Amino acid sequence: MGTPVSGKIPKRPAYYVWVGVFFLIVAGTATALYYATLKIDYVWRWYRIPQYFVFKEKVEVRAQIQGTVHRITTQNDQAVIEVKEGQASETYRVPKEALLVAEGDFIYPGDVLGSYARWRAGILMQGLWLTLKVSVIAIVFGVLIGLFGGLARISENPAFKWLAITYIELIRGSPLLVQIFIWYFVLGTLINTILAKQGIVQIPPLWFGVAALACFAGAYVAEIVRAGIQSIHRGQTEASRSLGMTYVQSMLHVILPQAVRRILPPLAGQFISLIKDSSLLGIIAIRELTKATREVVTTSLQPFELWFLCALLYLFLTFTLSMLLQYLERRHLVT
Amino acid sequence: MIDVRHVYKTFRIPHVVRALVDVSLKVEQGEVVVVIGPSGSGKSTLLRCLNHLETADSGHIFIDGIDILDRKTDINKVRAEVGMVFQSFNLFPHKTVLENVTLAQIVVRKRTKAVAVEKAMALLEKVGIREKANVHPDQLSGGQQQRVAIARALAMDPKIMLFDEPTSALDPEMIGEVLDVMKTLAREGMTMVVVTHEMGFAREVADRVIFMDEGAIVEEGTPEHFFKTPEHDRTKLFLSQIL
Numbered sequence A: 001m002g003t004p005v006s007g008k009i010p011k012r013p014a015y016y017v018w019v020g021v022f023f024l025i026v027a028g029t030a031t032a033l034y035y036a037t038l039k040i041d042y043v044w045r046w047y048r049i050p051q052y053f054v055f056k057e058k059v060e061v062r063a064q065i066q067g068t069v070h071r072i073t074t075q076n077d078q079a080v081i082e083v084k085e086g087q088a089s090e091t092y093r094v095p096k097e098a099l100l101v102a103e104g105d106f107i108y109p110g111d112v113l114g115s116y117a118r119w120r121a122g123i124l125m126q127g128l129w130l131t132l133k134v135s136v137i138a139i140v141f142g143v144l145i146g147l148f149g150g151l152a153r154i155s156e157n158p159a160f161k162w163l164a165i166t167y168i169e170l171i172r173g174s175p176l177l178v179q180i181f182i183w184y185f186v187l188g189t190l191i192n193t194i195l196a197k198q199g200i201v202q203i204p205p206l207w208f209g210v211a212a213l214a215c216f217a218g219a220y221v222a223e224i225v226r227a228g229i230q231s232i233h234r235g236q237t238e239a240s241r242s243l244g245m246t247y248v249q250s251m252l253h254v255i256l257p258q259a260v261r262r263i264l265p266p267l268a269g270q271f272i273s274l275i276k277d278s279s280l281l282g283i284i285a286i287r288e289l290t291k292a293t294r295e296v297v298t299t300s301l302q303p304f305e306l307w308f309l310c311a312l313l314y315l316f317l318t319f320t321l322s323m324l325l326q327y328l329e330r331r332h333l334v335t
Numbered sequence B: 001m002i003d004v005r006h007v008y009k010t011f012r013i014p015h016v017v018r019a020l021v022d023v024s025l026k027v028e029q030g031e032v033v034v035v036i037g038p039s040g041s042g043k044s045t046l047l048r049c050l051n052h053l054e055t056a057d058s059g060h061i062f063i064d065g066i067d068i069l070d071r072k073t074d075i076n077k078v079r080a081e082v083g084m085v086f087q088s089f090n091l092f093p094h095k096t097v098l099e100n101v102t103l104a105q106i107v108v109r110k111r112t113k114a115v116a117v118e119k120a121m122a123l124l125e126k127v128g129i130r131e132k133a134n135v136h137p138d139q140l141s142g143g144q145q146q147r148v149a150i151a152r153a154l155a156m157d158p159k160i161m162l163f164d165e166p167t168s169a170l171d172p173e174m175i176g177e178v179l180d181v182m183k184t185l186a187r188e189g190m191t192m193v194v195v196t197h198e199m200g201f202a203r204e205v206a207d208r209v210i211f212m213d214e215g216a217i218v219e220e221g222t223p224e225h226f227f228k229t230p231e232h233d234r235t236k237l238f239l240s241q242i243l
């Protein structure tokens, strides 16, 4: 047998046949779906979708008082219009190009002094942004909770250990949806009622949603952290402690840096779950991506495009995150 | 330097093992004591009790006059003065050789990086692997790793060095290089407690040899006494098996 020169093993013809089969099945499924929608007279209108991301809003600056345009000066790109009537005077600002009046014009209340269009983020963009924000905050707190939860879980102190076990088992043993309800309807009501009695401002639902997600993720992260730390040979702890390091020093300089390498891959999976789970927050009036999509569907009546798009947007978020973590992992392995 | 008085240690998990039974032992400054005995006789347990990696159940252990079983003792301070070398090296795999030797100096002794590096390089020179300072431990042979581990312990300027079978995990051709480093240390006057099966080392550098069996010290004496005129039957049996 001849030894292959390059590292790649040459593929047999059958291999390419099966590659073809793969693409055929994918394309076939898409086409079948498309024809099925035509059968029920669904009209695809992708062109209607972008407006839910960004749209142009028309802004009109109107005079509040009656009088003459006394003076127009320019500051940077803005025109400053001074309207005067006797002692009363008001100033308005509009972009230079949008100016519709000249010095000396007589103005009635409600007259348009300038009009221009500006880009605004649509409801889907806002939803995407909120999903990202909620996920990032929940991930940060989830990691913190999980780190301390994991350390408590392997602690020899029964108070810490049993608290950690109770927390982890409670969270892992009940549905996230129920936990969100408890955070919002039980804890939320309790906290906000007490705050109201003290005359302090209420906490918006967003934060109960974030808390639910963070606590949920924290329990799983705690188990990941525990497994990661326990996978490091105890000789490492013994060596560092025998040199006089404290528990904290040994953890920080010896155990955790090694554990992080083993923790990162399962942690990435947990983060991705968290982003997807944030779609449940719609039920407590947080307008994240899924709820935003549902609202757009009711106004636009284009459910097919929108739900596919919604899924793609989640895919975009999770894919970006897993790329980011893979990069971190690789960089960490090199150093 | 080391004063062990009537120490007992029993493991209860997974089953009850009396690992140390009424062990008393004195080691003077600059003395080299070699501990021998069959597997499971409690040699490692004794050594690990000396720096509190295991907690003795009862008795007293004084290290340089400090009672380490006293709850008020800051054990980290004592450990910084007692170096330990393990059978399995236990180098930090995520750090380079140099970082292995500087880490505790910086973190525990609060030395500056420059001082720590200088000290580390001198010690790596001493154990003969200066040129490997910037590689990771997994690129070293077992013998080299163990010499780094010795340098790591020495970097703390310990008053006592504990060795738990430092050559048992090594290929035969590498045992010599590690023993040579230990012999140099002994000659320089380091106080050492060494658990080993290297009888040549015991004969050459030990001031005293201790034979343990079933958690107790059975016989104690000079190497001369041990290898020529052992008293107890168990000692004779053990020596006949090992020599």
Ligand SMILES: Nc1ncnc2c1ncn2[C@@H]1O[C@H](COP(=O)(O)OP(=O)(O)OP(=O)(O)O)[C@@H](O)[C@H]1O
Pocket: B011, B012, B013, B014, B017, B018, B019, B037, B038, B039, B040, B041, B042, B043, B044, B045, B046
């Ligand atoms: N952490 C532990 N938990 C339970 N039992 C232990 C533990 N450490 C040691 N033992 C037991 O205590 C006894 C003494 O063990 P030790 O490791 O001190 O023996 P040793 O003389 O060092 O043996 P070896 O030559 O095999 O290293 C053994 O029976 C061992 O099984």
Ligand SMILES: [Mg+2]
Pocket: B043, B044, B045, B164, B165
């Ligand atoms: Mg042992």
